[in-house]
Amino acid sequence: MRIKEMIVVEGRDDTTAIQRAVDADTIETNGSAIGKAVLARIALAKERRGVIILTDPDYPGERIRRIVSQHVPGCKHAFLPKHEAISKKGDDLGVENATPEAIRQALLTVQEEAEEAPALILWEDLHAAGLISGEHARRRREQIGDKLSIGYANGKQLLKRLHMFQIQPEEFREALISVLKEEQ
Incomplete structure (x- = not known):
């Protein structure tokens, strides 16, 4: 499955999980302290290819989603349910823990922000x-x-x-x- 849009994720492990699931390019925010250079890359990607935000289903992930949405309006959003993003030990919540099928399903149900x-x-x-x-x-x-x-x-x-x-x-x-x- 090839994804045309750039997918915004939190880190390198998320990129690895995305690439196991689909053929796509990612932009890593490297946590919730998103710099101006990263926001500029996301804005350029949105202009040229479109952007899908897929962050962890936790508070920091939602914070990143809000920051990106505020600075780059019109992004698409994909969401992983918490139960799909929990580690096997149950001690970690993140995109990197999701199965390829769960990631594909989240990307298939992308939601577009309305103006x-x-x-x-x-x-x-x-x-x-x-x-x-x-x-x-x-x-x-x-x-x-x-x-x-x-x-x-x-x-x-x-x-x-x-x-x-x-x-x-x-x-x-x-x-x-x-x-x-x-x-x-």
């Missing part, structure tokens, strides 16, 4: 769905993120991603129903 998305799903909708507070909220948000291929997020970020990726209310409802059925 101006109307607010179709409201904060109240998330609250009513039990995604903001309550004993199951965190797990439900994680499952919703997996089903919609937008990754795990806290409540505020989930709402932002639903808008950013223009998730339609019907699509959201179907994912929520599926999550609630799995709880039974």
Whole structure:
């Protein structure tokens, strides 16, 4: 599987994992202290080939995703579910731990950021769905993120991603129903 876009990853081990899964070029941020030169390379890559951001499903990975998105708007986003990125020992979370199949699946479900998305799903909708507070909220948000291929997020970020990726209310409802059925 050949990927036309450049894939933004955190480090060398992520590049190795990507290249085991697909034929693609990567840009490594070398952690969350992303320099201006790296951001300039990402901007050039986006202009010439397009960019897909695939970072670890943890706080530092989300921080890198936000920094790159702010400096280089219009990037595509691929998300690995946490359970696909955990090491065999269970002590490390990262792209480098994912199987080639999990990486290919994440890249097949790439989400494009929309320029101006109307607010179709409201904060109240998330609250009513039990995604903001309550004993199951965190797990439900994680499952919703997996089903919609937008990754795990806290409540505020989930709402932002639903808008950013223009998730339609019907699509959201179907994912929520599926999550609630799995709880039974």
